[in-house]
Amino acid sequence: MSLRIVVCVKYVPDATGDRRFADDLTTDREAVDGLLSELDEYAVExxxxxxxxxxQSGDEAEVTVVTVGPEDATDALRKALSMGADKAVHVEDDDLHGTDVMGTSLVLAKAIEHTGYDLVVCGMASTDGGMGVLPALLAERLAVPQATLLSELSVAEGKVTGRRDGDAATERLQAELPAVISVTDQSGEARYPSFKGIMAAKKKPVETLDLEDLGIEAEEVGLDGAWTVVESATERPARTKGEIVTDDGEGGKRLATFLAERKFV
Known part of the structure; x- marks a missing residue:
């Protein structure tokens, strides 16, 4: 038996950087460095x-990572490859600029069908958008079962089984393959790429596709095809200088007064 696993990953702005919107109210990717979304590292793991x-059971398995994004999104793929994935698919096209989650799910579904799959693994959400609905949209487009927000999972006998932890209960989920799943940040720490893995990643194949390759019209994606739109945005005000309290014996009282005036206590 050969198991084809596809992992959907995203190239996102570094959360520690100064993220902002561009003039067209899309994410300004030139203003901050990008990287593999941290939550997607759990999916790769x-x-x-x-x-x-x-x-180990004597069967074959192949892990393919897929992303949709600009040229620099290759960095996210290389990170996943250095962790141990076997190959990658990068969907890159100028007409993808401004694509929302609906368009992204369409592109990913077409790319996954192009690649071939038995199991699709996603992170619980992206660290820039944070919607968390992509796995469900993918399952709908691929017409396969979904099992989302798993903190524990296994695959055996043509089925994926997992545990979903909620606030009040724990659920056991099972789905026949092919299927789409998403995993949480409680599923297990992602491994660090080894030097050997980093060097090996440079030789692993990365297939580049565009919209024409996937049979998608430009009008179906991008800003014109988006189901959601950012109408306005206000830049976060600059941090102001805080008040410095010199403790001359009354510092504690002054701090308590300061907090009380602002209803923090």
Missing amino acids: QALRIAEGQR
Whole structure:
């Protein structure tokens, strides 16, 4: 048995940088460095663990990472490849600029069908958008079952089984393959790429596709095809200088007064 695992990953602005909107109210990717979304690292990790388990059982497994994004999104793919993924697919097209989650789900679904799959693994959300609905949209477009927000999972006998932890209960989920799943940041720490893995990643194949390759019209994606739109944005005000209290014996009282006036206590 050969298991084809596809992991959807996203190239996002570094959350520690000064993120802002561009003039067209899309994310300004030139203003801050980008990287592989941290939450997607958990998805890559779980895909690698499943593949390793398959191989230990004498079966074959292949992990493919897929992303939709600008040229620099290759950096996110290389990170996943250095962790241990086997190959990558990068969908890049100028007409994708401004695509929302609906358009992204369409492009990813077409790319996944192009690649071939038995199991699609996603992170619980992206660290820039944070909507968390992409796995459900993918499952709908691919017409396969979904099992989302899993903190524990396994694959055996053509099924994926997992645990979803809620505030008041824990659920056990199971789905027949092919299926789409998403994993949380409680599913297991992602491994650090080794030097050997980083060097090996440079030789692993990265296939580049555009909209024409996937049979998608430009009008279906981008700002014109978006179902959601940012109508306005206000830049966060600059941080002002705080008040410095010199403790001359009354510092505690002055601090308590300061907090009380602002209703913090």
